[in-house]
Amino acid sequence: MMKDIVKPTVILTAIALVCVFLLSHVQRLTVPAIARRAKESREQALALVLPGFTITGGEKKTRVDGSDFTWWEGEKKVEDAIMKEKIVKGFAFITKSSGYSGDIETMVGVDENGKVTGLTVLSQTETPGLGARCVEVASRETLWDHFRGGIPVRDFADEVRIPWFQKQFEGLNAKEKIGFMRRGVWNPNMRESLLEKNAISAITGATITSTAVIAGIEAGVARLAKARATQAPAAPGGAR
Amino acid sequence: MRYWKELVKGIWSRNPQLVIGLAFCPTLAVSTSVSNALWMTLAATFVLVCSNLLISSIRRIVPGHLRIPIFITIIASFVTVVDLLLNAYQPAVYRSLGIFIPLIVVNCIILGRAEEFAQKNGVLVSVLDGIGMGVGFGLTLTVLAAVREVLGANSLFGYTLIPGMEPATAMVMAPGAFFVLALMLWGMNVINSRSKRK
Numbered sequence: 001m002m003k004d005i006v007k008p009t010v011i012l013t014a015i016a017l018v019c020v021f022l023l024s025h026v027q028r029l030t031v032p033a034i035a036r037r038a039k040e041s042r043e044q045a046l047a048l049v050l051p052g053f054t055i056t057g058g059e060k061k062t063r064v065d066g067s068d069f070t071w072w073e074g075e076k077k078v079e080d081a082i083m084k085e086k087i088v089k090g091f092a093f094i095t096k097s098s099g100y101s102g103d104i105e106t107m108v109g110v111d112e113n114g115k116v117t118g119l120t121v122l123s124q125t126e127t128p129g130l131g132a133r134c135v136e137v138a139s140r141e142t143l144w145d146h147f148r149g150g151i152p153v154r155d156f157a158d159e160v161r162i163p164w165f166q167k168q169f170e171g172l173n174a175k176e177k178i179g180f181m182r183r184g185v186w187n188p189n190m191r192e193s194l195l196e197k198n199a200i201s202a203i204t205g206a207t208i209t210s211t212a213v214i215a216g217i218e219a220g221v222a223r224l225a226k227a228r229a230t231q232a233p234a235a236p237g238g239a240r
Numbered sequence: 241m242r243y244w245k246e247l248v249k250g251i252w253s254r255n256p257q258l259v260i261g262l263a264f265c266p267t268l269a270v271s272t273s274v275s276n277a278l279w280m281t282l283a284a285t286f287v288l289v290c291s292n293l294l295i296s297s298i299r300r301i302v303p304g305h306l307r308i309p310i311f312i313t314i315i316a317s318f319v320t321v322v323d324l325l326l327n328a329y330q331p332a333v334y335r336s337l338g339i340f341i342p343l344i345v346v347n348c349i350i351l352g353r354a355e356e357f358a359q360k361n362g363v364l365v366s367v368l369d370g371i372g373m374g375v376g377f378g379l380t381l382t383v384l385a386a387v388r389e390v391l392g393a394n395s396l397f398g399y400t401l402i403p404g405m406e407p408a409t410a411m412v413m414a415p416g417a418f419f420v421l422a423l424m425l426w427g428m429n430v431i432n433s434r435s436k437r438k
Binding site: 007008011012015016019022023026027029030033034037041125127130205 | 298301302303305306309310313314316317320321324325327328329331338409413
């Protein structure tokens, strides 16, 4: 009785206690760093999708169609044609859509006219080399350049490296249908004709991923309108 | 001499994947790029060495029928330590390895070494065994990842090799992993059977 029940129980408890002691210390050591990283990456994403905007009122969570919708409101001062300062509003939101092998979570920024100011993919589980190229930054540097001392890197050092797939959403009209154009090959010269047609260049062999990101924007814009409608009466002076 | 043998056996003669045939899941899944492979090696080796160390030092007081729950508790604790540390200090690595860090808990090399080696041997040899097995696991993983990254992504350590060349994408997907692993197993068997004949 003593040997079969008490001794194993004591040993198991002792080992569990040692493990918990170890884990609680590592946890306490890492928690601030993890929280800081999460906050930093969220702030970085916000600065990327709403460039130049100041976020007002912090993060907002509104229940839309039975699930939580996270969004932010921002302001930016711009000078219009007759040199008069006016304030432009911008909105950022987090939206999810089904990609090829899981949810694609994106943060999208739009200004008050529905123009996309930026898009960044927060999380995705697409196929490496195909759909996952939506977060790929076109490499400017080859391995040989790197061995030779990385001269070309310096030329692009202060360039903000946004993946080309995400970059091409800037300036599109989110209120209208976003379409596709020539697939796969993208270069900066295509920008104008893409903007004219309100279209993106899809990733080669990953049409589902590209469609999913567009579907995410459409759903997000619709939910943003609903969220603002529920928010407006509550905020005094907000209904204009 | 014995210590040296316990250290190096994991690299060739008792290589975890190519000879024992364990841990194919992380090997296939994480070998899409060399940097993923190296971080996986580091994480798994850390857990393996720590669990071997702890399990061999308590081997005399662990009741036989309770050993599996005790081993898993210990292994899971070290995996959680790795998980927290990577999340805090290497977020990029943490993101790209994703679910495979927590899955080190069920990496059969670690429980396998605890069962087969650490619970029967002393602390020092168990640690050496853990280091050797970790390095062996990492070598297989890294060679596989290098082949897949060069052919499948036209890059090495994330740097483009030949600018403008379209890579063979199948190599970074599951079939590529199976092809290359099969070739490595074949090569290992050829070399071993030749050296036996001599």
